[in-house]
Amino acid sequence: MTARDPNTAPVIEEGLAQELEEHKGRWVAVDQGVLAAVADSAIEARAGALAKGITDPLVFRVSAHPDRIAFL
Amino acid sequence: MPWYEYSPSSGSSKPFVEVRLWHGAKSVRLIALVDSGADASLLNIQYGDLLDLDKGAAQSVPSIVASGEEIATYRWPGLLLELQFEQERFPFEGSFVDFGAGDGENLVGRRDFFQRFVIQFWDTAELMNIDLSPDYPRSVP
Numbered sequence: 001m002t003a004r005d006p007n008t009a010p011v012i013e014e015g016l017a018q019e020l021e022e023h024k025g026r027w028v029a030v031d032q033g034v035l036a037a038v039a040d041s042a043i044e045a046r047a048g049a050l051a052k053g054i055t056d057p058l059v060f061r062v063s064a065h066p067d068r069i070a071f072l
Numbered sequence: 073m074p075w076y077e078y079s080p081s082s083g084s085s086k087p088f089v090e091v092r093l094w095h096g097a098k099s100v101r102l103i104a105l106v107d108s109g110a111d112a113s114l115l116n117i118q119y120g121d122l123l124d125l126d127k128g129a130a131q132s133v134p135s136i137v138a139s140g141e142e143i144a145t146y147r148w149p150g151l152l153l154e155l156q157f158e159q160e161r162f163p164f165e166g167s168f169v170d171f172g173a174g175d176g177e178n179l180v181g182r183r184d185f186f187q188r189f190v191i192q193f194w195d196t197a198e199l200m201n202i203d204l205s206p207d208y209p210r211s212v213p
Contacts, residue, residue, distance in 0.1 A: 011089060011090045012079035012081070017082075027118070043121050046100070058103065063082075063175055
């Protein structure tokens with residue numbers, strides 16, 4: 001392994017990142033790198049994923065202003 | 073566990089990691105920015121909803137942010153909340169904030185995440201090295 005070879009892929013891959021651009025400010029549930037649900041709250045996003053049989057999604061809010069680091 | 077790639081974010085890249093927040097047997101997977109400038113980890117309070125934490129029982133604590141602004145943060149001091157990164161699970165020493173309609177990202181900061189791991193940022197290569205601190209025994213996967 002060279003120093004530039006990451007052990008792990010990014011948490012958000014490029015394709016998903018592009019998809020998330022359309023959902024800024026909303027909550028999403030992601031399963032294995034695939035967008036499973038979009039909602040206005042964390043609970044609703046997880047519920048949307050659960051309805052699709054996804055029991056342990058990655059849940060997060062898509063930053064509406066990604067260039068603005070929180071609290072700076 | 074060393075090298076982790078930054079994640080793309082609106083034309084730039086950011087050092088996000090996936091962590092799991094635990095309360096007892098309940099947990100949720102989330103992403104957070106690895107922030108060496110954050111004294112403490114800070115998570116969106118909606119993760120408390122996902123873990124069935126009682127907002128009415130939360131302790132409100134004023135916190136000063138980098139801009140000098142005072143914001144209300146919330147903690148559940150009587151509850152054991154834990155973060156998990158890879159195989160390592162450790163107490164969450166941060167707090168929660170209600171962003172409301174505003175914006176904000178989850179942060180993992182110095183009081184817990186940076187206590188557990190030795191972290192290097194290599195911005196040019198958009199990589200970070202996250203390795204378990206020698207203060208802690210290595211768990212066998």
